Amino acid sequence: MNSNLKKILILFVIGTIVFVVGSGLNHQYQYDSFNDFFVEFAFYQLYSFVLGFSNMAFFNFLETVKWREGQMLLRILIGVVGALLITLVGLFLIRLSTAVFYLGMSFDYFWQDEHMSDYYFGLWVTLTALTVFHVIYFYNRYQKTRVKESQIVAKNQMAKFESLKNQLDPHFLFNSLNVLTSLIGENPSKAEKFTTRLSKVYRYVLEQKDKDLTSLDEELKFAKSYMQLLQMRFEDAIEYHVPEAASDPELKIIPLSLQLLLENAVKHNVITSRQPLRINIYEDGAGLVVENTHSPKASMEKSTKVGLKNIQQRYDLVSSSKVQIESNKNYFKVTLPLLSQKIKTMRTDFMDESAKYLRAKKRLEDLKGFYGSLVAYCVLIPFFIFLNYRTSWHFQWFWFPVFGWGLGLIIQAFNTFGMGSDWEERKIKEIMKKNNKYKY
Secondary structure (H helix, E strand, O other), X not given: OOHHHHHHHHHHHHHHHHHHHHXXXXXXXXXXXXXHHHHHHHHHHHHHHHHHHHHHHHHHHHHHOOOOOOOHHHHHHHHHHHHHHHHHHHHHHHHHHHXXXXXXXXXXXXXXXXXXXXXXXHHHHHHHHHHHHHHHXXXXXXXXXXXXXXXXXXXXXXXXXXXXXXXXXXXXXXXXXXXXXXXXXXXXXHHHHHHHHHHHHHXXXXXXXXXXXXXXXXXXXXXXXXXXXXXXXXXXXXXXXXXXXXXOOOXXXXXXXXXXXXXXXXXXXXXXXXXXXXXXXXXXXXXXXXXXXXXXXXXXXXXXXXXXXXXXXXXXXXXXXXXXXXXOOOEEEEEEEOEOOOOOOOOOOOOOHHHHHHHHHHHHHHHHHHHHHHHHHHHHHHHHHHHHHHHOOOOOOXXXXXXXXXXXXXXXXXXXXXXXHHHHHHHHHHHHHHHHOOOO
């Protein structure tokens, strides 16, 4: 559904609810004619749309502000105070326009007859809507954060597996062992150096397997060891430049991303003494550039770009900065964003990462279902009350849907919020712990 259409429907529903409540409080739904009913309903909708869209614009503005951690209360305070001020101004302008243009009053007469009590109902409705909005907004935000964290866990596991798979590629191992075998007979000293560097490469992979981010300095050291290993294999057919250290020791990068890019460069390009592969790694602003000469192999199969997709997906989950890829007939260049903060490590107790993501996704669907039922209840129950009042108030049948539907809503809320996955996990843990006591 289009977002603007969705907003219009929400505001129409809010205006209808406020109309039902306001009409009941003011004159118990008594109208002289249908025209009076229609005019009052239209005015309630006018208030709903003007105040609703102005407050939505204000909250959209607040969303563009980058709030620091710990500023949640300030965000709520500014949101509430700002919304009340916007509501007061909006109510005043609508009342003024109605009095002057619709009722034909003069401004002086309108101003003399205006009292603060005229704004109480509008402010009460705004405060109620603000309370409901903030509860739903921050709870949904919390749920989205949990889902994103679960996605990070699941995607990181797949990415780490892909990195390990690429690093331990049988073809690469076969070539490395062939080089090592030939060096043992020809140059034992060089073979020893080759073995040392090969062990460093694999040791680094194992060290990084549980990390979400690693320091740029560590990744550069690894890249140098990896390039030295490749240079021992290809000799003068590879030329490279790797910085000794990062410009800022706090800079971080996705682990093993350089290995994937360097392996891709070797895999997809011609490497000979006459046509050497030149690789240059350097910092450029807020990015780390990995650039290599572009000389694709003639018999090379079409690339699936699994390695690049791997890196892009991991960066998409931890940063708004994008991986940039440039290519022409002379060079192939990838720019990796440099990050300055470490991702918080997510708990994965008693749960496989991918299962956790799927469960979080299902919980989000349950929440949507509950809020949909709640909105329908809030819209239809007042309508049933109004319909009952206008037709046969001596038999108050509206209590049946109020309690029947309400009980179903309470059960749905209990299933959504009260007995979720945490309760199941705690119970499973408790039963397993109890059973372990009787083991000999």
